[in-house]
Amino acid sequence: MVTKNIMIVGVGGQGTLLTSRILGGIITDAGYMVKLSEVHGMAQRGGSVVTFVRYGDNVAEPIVEEGQADILIAFERLEALRYCHFLKEGGALVVNDQRINPISVVTGQRQYPEHIMEDLEKDYRVFQIKAQEEALKLGNSKVFNVIVLGLAAQHMDFPKEKWLEVIEKKVPAKLADLNKKAFLVGYESGK
Amino acid sequence: MAETKIMLGNEAFARGAWEAGVKVSSAYPGTPSTEISENLAKYGDVYCEWAPNEKVAAEVAIGASIVGARSMCAMKMVGLNVAADPLYSFSYIGANGGLVAVVADDPGIYSSQNEQDTRMIGRAAQIPVIEPSDSQEAKDFIKFAFQMSEDYDTPVIIRSTTRLSHSQGPVVLEDRAVPEDRPYEKNIQKNVMMPAMAKKRHVAVEERMNRLSEDSCTFPINKATYDDTSIGFITNGIAYQYVKEACPHASVLKLGLVNPLPRKLIEEFASKVDKLYIFEELEPVIEEQVKSWGISCIGKDLFTRQGEYSANMLREKLLGEKIDVHPAEDIPPRPPILCPGCPHRSVFYAIHRLKLHVTGDIGCYTLGALSPLDAMDTTVCMGSSISSLHGIEKAKGKDYVKNWVAVIGDSTFMHTGVNSLMNMAYNQATGTVIIMDNSTTAMTGHQDNPATGKTLMGETVPMIDMEKLCRSMGIKNVTKIDAFDQEGLVKLLRQETQKEELSVIITQAPCALLKTVKFPYVCVEDREKCKKCGACLKPGCPAMAQNEDKTISIDPTMCNGCGLCMELCHFDAILKKER
Ligand SMILES: Cc1ncc(C[n+]2csc(CCOP(=O)(O)OP(=O)(O)O)c2C)c(N)n1
Numbered sequence: 001m002v003t004k005n006i007m008i009v010g011v012g013g014q015g016t017l018l019t020s021r022i023l024g025g026i027i028t029d030a031g032y033m034v035k036l037s038e039v040h041g042m043a044q045r046g047g048s049v050v051t052f053v054r055y056g057d058n059v060a061e062p063i064v065e066e067g068q069a070d071i072l073i074a075f076e077r078l079e080a081l082r083y084c085h086f087l088k089e090g091g092a093l094v095v096n097d098q099r100i101n102p103i104s105v106v107t108g109q110r111q112y113p114e115h116i117m118e119d120l121e122k123d124y125r126v127f128q129i130k131a132q133e134e135a136l137k138l139g140n141s142k143v144f145n146v147i148v149l150g151l152a153a154q155h156m157d158f159p160k161e162k163w164l165e166v167i168e169k170k171v172p173a174k175l176a177d178l179n180k181k182a183f184l185v186g187y188e189s190g191k
Numbered sequence: 192m193a194e195t196k197i198m199l200g201n202e203a204f205a206r207g208a209w210e211a212g213v214k215v216s217s218a219y220p221g222t223p224s225t226e227i228s229e230n231l232a233k234y235g236d237v238y239c240e241w242a243p244n245e246k247v248a249a250e251v252a253i254g255a256s257i258v259g260a261r262s263m264c265a266m267k268m269v270g271l272n273v274a275a276d277p278l279y280s281f282s283y284i285g286a287n288g289g290l291v292a293v294v295a296d297d298p299g300i301y302s303s304q305n306e307q308d309t310r311m312i313g314r315a316a317q318i319p320v321i322e323p324s325d326s327q328e329a330k331d332f333i334k335f336a337f338q339m340s341e342d343y344d345t346p347v348i349i350r351s352t353t354r355l356s357h358s359q360g361p362v363v364l365e366d367r368a369v370p371e372d373r374p375y376e377k378n379i380q381k382n383v384m385m386p387a388m389a390k391k392r393h394v395a396v397e398e399r400m401n402r403l404s405e406d407s408c409t410f411p412i413n414k415a416t417y418d419d420t421s422i423g424f425i426t427n428g429i430a431y432q433y434v435k436e437a438c439p440h441a442s443v444l445k446l447g448l449v450n451p452l453p454r455k456l457i458e459e460f461a462s463k464v465d466k467l468y469i470f471e472e473l474e475p476v477i478e479e480q481v482k483s484w485g486i487s488c489i490g491k492d493l494f495t496r497q498g499e500y501s502a503n504m505l506r507e508k509l510l511g512e513k514i515d516v517h518p519a520e521d522i523p524p525r526p527p528i529l530c531p532g533c534p535h536r537s538v539f540y541a542i543h544r545l546k547l548h549v550t551g552d553i554g555c556y557t558l559g560a561l562s563p564l565d566a567m568d569t570t571v572c573m574g575s576s577i578s579s580l581h582g583i584e585k586a587k588g589k590d591y592v593k594n595w596v597a598v599i600g601d602s603t604f605m606h607t608g609v610n611s612l613m614n615m616a617y618n619q620a621t622g623t624v625i626i627m628d629n630s631t632t633a634m635t636g637h638q639d640n641p642a643t644g645k646t647l648m649g650e651t652v653p654m655i656d657m658e659k660l661c662r663s664m665g666i667k668n669v670t671k672i673d674a675f676d677q678e679g680l681v682k683l684l685r686q687e688t689q690k691e692e693l694s695v696i697i698t699q700a701p702c703a704l705l706k707t708v709k710f711p712y713v714c715v716e717d718r719e720k721c722k723k724c725g726a727c728l729k730p731g732c733p734a735m736a737q738n739e740d741k742t743i744s745i746d747p748t749m750c751n752g753c754g755l756c757m758e759l760c761h762f763d764a765i766l767k768k769e770r
Contacts, residue, residue: 012527024197024359034197035325036359041222041302042634045555046733047527060435062325062358065503066516078522085516102525103731107563110523132748141748 001032003056004156005064009083010075011100012044015145018170019073020051022149025166026158027055035062046103048079073152075145076100077116084124093124094152096131096144127151127190134185143182150186160187198362200355203326204265204293205230206362207333209237211289212369214260217242217251219606220635221267222302223356224295228265229638232647236367241638241647244573244606245270249277249292256290256346257382259373261337265293268309269572271348273607278346279316280384283392285344285399287373289337292318295351298472299499302353302634304553304572306497308473309350313450317396319403320348320450321412322428326360332447335412341373343399350449352472354429354499400451408456412447415460422509423464425457425477425488430470430500437505452480461486468493468509472500529558531734532703532710532751534629534674538598539566540730540755541680547596547688550583552576552608554600555633555702563731567598574599574607580622581615589621593688597624602632602640604657615693616664623687623694626657627674629702637705661695668692674700677758703751712752712767718742720764727756727765 006023008016020036027034034055043049052064069087073094074080080095087093097117104110113119120126129151131144146167153163164180171179198206204227208216216239218228232239242248248264255262266274271294278292297303313320319339323332329351336347380388407413423442424434431445444460446452461467461481469478469490478490493508494500506512529536539559542549543566551557551567552575560567569579580597599608604626612624632638639645644654661669668687672679680698687694701708714734723741734749735756745756745765757765 011525013530028197028361033361034359036197037354038199038357038359039301040226040357040636042527043301044636045527045530045558045634046525048525059360061429061432061502062354062360063501065501066514078525081519081522082525085518101733101736102523103528103562103733104523106733106736107728107731108737109562113522 001056003054003059005069006053006071006073007064007069007083007086008051008053008073008075009079010049011079012047012049014075015142016049016051016075019145019149020053022146022166022170023053025170026162027053029162029166030158032056033059035059037062048082050083071152071155073148075148078102078112080120081113081116084120087124090125092155093120093126094148094155095120095126095128096148097128098130098132127154129186129189131186135182138178138182138185140178143179146179146182147186150183151190153183153187154190163187194364195361196364197359198326199226199357199359200326200329200351201226201357202230203329203362204333204349204351206364207330208263208291208337209234210330210365210367211334211337212261212367213237213263213337214288214369215252215255215262216240216264217248218265219243219245219248219270220632220638221270221295222635223297223353224265224267224270224293224351225635225638226356227293228647239647241640243641245274246277249274252290252292253277253281256286256288257284258287258375260288261370262288263291263293266295267303268294268296268307269303269305270294271309271312275312275316278318281346282316282318283384283389283396284382285395286340286346287375289340290346291333291336291340291349292346293333293349293351295353295356296473297353299353304570306473308476309348310449310476311474313348313350314476317400318346318348318450319343319448320350321447322350322449323355323447324428324431324445325355326358326362328447329355330362332412343403345399350428352429403448404451404454407448407451407453410448410453413445413453413456414447415442415444415456417442417463420463421465423460423467424470425460425467425481426470427477428472430472433500433502433505434470436502437510446477449477452477454484457481458484458486461488470494470500470505526561527558528561528731528733529555530703530751531732531749532753534698534700534702535559535627536564536730536732537675537677537753537755538625538627538680538698539564541677541684542566542596542598544681545684547684548594550576550579550595550597552597552599552603553634554603556598556600556627559598563729573603574611577608577611577624578614580624581611581618581620584620584622589691592622595622596684596688597622599624599626600633601626601628601630601642601657602638605641605655609660612661612695613664616666620693621691623684623696626695626697628657628697628699631702631705633702633704637702657697666693666695668694669697670695671697671699674698675753675755677755703753710751711769712754713747713750713770714745714752714754714757715747715766715768716743716745717764717766720762722762722764724761726759726761729759730755732756
């Protein structure tokens with residue numbers, strides 16, 4: 001199998017690490033070799049963060065390079081714009097349509113770009129969801145990232161039951177049901 | 192069948208050390224090395240501790256090694272500078288029980304103050320350096336390192352990089368095997384470094400390094416693979432993976448031991464390939480030595496000394512492929528920022544209001560240097576805020592520093608700040624030092640330190656009382672204040688900076704990300720009352736935004752209810768509500 005390249009981008013603190021761990025879990029269970037690369041430390045304090053996930057029969061480097069991602073999962077739309085050029089021709093861009101202002105926008109020095117989603121749709125295959133709103137409907141704003149993962153799962157070839165199994169294993173027991181529900185919200189929305 | 196687990200490079204280092212029977216581990220946190228110690232502590236049967244700094248950590252490991260136990264210390268690369276003193280001399284003494292120092296470099300400077308290359312220190316200190324290239328090797332090579340340390344009577348440095356430490360990959364697990372402690376015999380010729388002994392030991396060190404250079408030609412961690420011999424690469428660490436990715440058919444000499452170099456193996460490899468490239472991140476450590484042996488090769492003429500390498504770099508520079516991508520232009524950057532509810536924001540805003548100059552230090556609070564707080568003039572290395580302020584006073588006089596303060600975190604104060612403060616007390620300084628006590632080492636992900644009262648093994652212990660510690664130095668003006676008491680801070684800062692006496696201000700409030708901290712309140716805006724003055728926005732809280740009509744809104748999912756914005760509002764347009 002040719003190596004598959006996935007990127008998860010977002011704002012430090014949005015839970016990119018949990019998402020990549022669930023992904024890593026499902027890939028290993030399916031018997032592939034997987035490598036992941038994460039950002040810890042300073043950038044996790046509200047900075048722009050990137051996680052790379054690569055899997056296949058044999059994987060050498062742990063990073064996805066420009067122009068090579070099959071799937072780009074963005075937890076925030078400005079970050080989708082920042083990293084969209086990592087996608088390969090025909091790759092899927094899965095975006096949580098949420099806005100988080102970088103500090104220069106909060107203080108009025110810079111403008112948050114308008115029409116990001118429309119611009120992205122001109123050049124890429126975009127799949128979007130307002131995961132924050134969906135998460136609030138489930139009663140916990142934090143599970144938005146698993147909702148986005150659910151939508152992205154539509155672009156991978158692992159069966160739904162497997163995903164739910166892995167989520168059960170990777171999240172604390174008392175949050176398992178909530179996270180499974182969240183996953184399904186995203187998954188079904190992508191059908 | 193042996194179990195395979197996906198592990199972070201740092202988890203794999205811990206696993207390897209555990210399997211190798213390590214008995215004592217001491218470390219000071221630092222990205223990207225921190226998770227090594229955190230993971231090792233989880234096994235429960237290895238003594239693990241956080242030391243106040245890397246020098247102490249290295250010396251603890253040295254003690255354990257001298258009496259015959261396997262020991263280790265872990266640190267980020269700048270920590271090796273702090274630990275350099277003991278390690279340079281321990282290189283002469285040599286290890287009894289295997290001693291491994293895991294040192295993590297940061298090419299690309301994701302979380303550091305410089306981009307130094309640990310292999311250079313390994314060379315200077317004549318300490319062997321081993322470098323793995325993925326998680327499996329992280330585990331295997333550290334085991335090899337412990338054995339090599341004992342076989343060659345030497346401390347060993349394992350060099351990692353951010354990309355290796357923070358990548359996950361499969362690792363085959365094995366059992367732990369604890370060797371008997373090696374016997375300890377008093378031997379002052381070997382273990383007491385006075386001039387007469389050190390001179391003899393220097394001879395032994397040179398012999399050891401020569402022997403290693405010879406023997407390592409057949410070490411399994413150095414490996415030549417011949418395929419297409421028109422191109423050959425000598426490479427190490429993570430850079431090897433990029434070679435495999437971009438040039439899978441090239442011949443490759445992958446070096447696991449990067450100091451000393453296996454000269455004969457390299458000469459043989461060079462003679463068998465037509466064109467030789469040295470592909471090493473950061474400094475031309477391999478290249479310069481290979482060139483000095485009269486072997487022609489291409490390295491830094493083509494590949495940069497800066498940042499991380501990639502497979503695309505090889506595709507572009509060697510294979511002539513064009514990487515045709517179009518990044519979006521001119522979009523606002525997103526640098527890291529202080530979190531909503533961070534106590535540092537309030538302290539820096541008080542400093543900002545008084546327009547004080549600041550000698551800064553290293554931690555989350557270094558982010559106070561950035562706009563809109565703009566409250567830092569300098570950051571050099573851990574502990575330097577206090578000593579630099581002292582130097583400024585000695586150069587410019589007492590009046591000059593009435594407009595300056597030093598700012599340092601609790602963990603950094605324990606690390607080396609305390610020495611600097613002793614110097615100020617001793618040498619009659621009059622400056623003002625602010626210790627920002629957020630009850631944790633936040634930047635690196637919440638480790639404990641001597642001032643938090645908890646150990647790495649989870650025990651509760653007496654905490655060092657920083658106020659008493661300062662007073663014991665004879666400092667009269669030591670004041671504790673709530674970090675969110677904005678008006679109190681401004682008043683206190685004015686008062687203490689004007690005194691012609693040394694002052695310490697300890698600002699207190701726990702890090703907003705600590706799991707034990709609960710936030711019962713949330714701040715809510717009242718748009719009717721808002722006068723659109725923007726005063727509340729000035730400290731740059733990311734939970735706040737200005738609406739099109741210039742009123743403000745607060746994102747309830749991000750707000751931690753610290754109330755700083757409320758304190759700054761003159762029109763009661765922000766209220767604290769219970770969640
Ligand atoms: C010599 C050295 N060791 C370790 C580090 C990594 N490091 C950077 S900041 C920091 C600790 C900061 O803790 P503290 O001073 O309590 O400030 P906080 O982040 O909690 O605000 C550490 C360990 C470093 N930069 N230099």
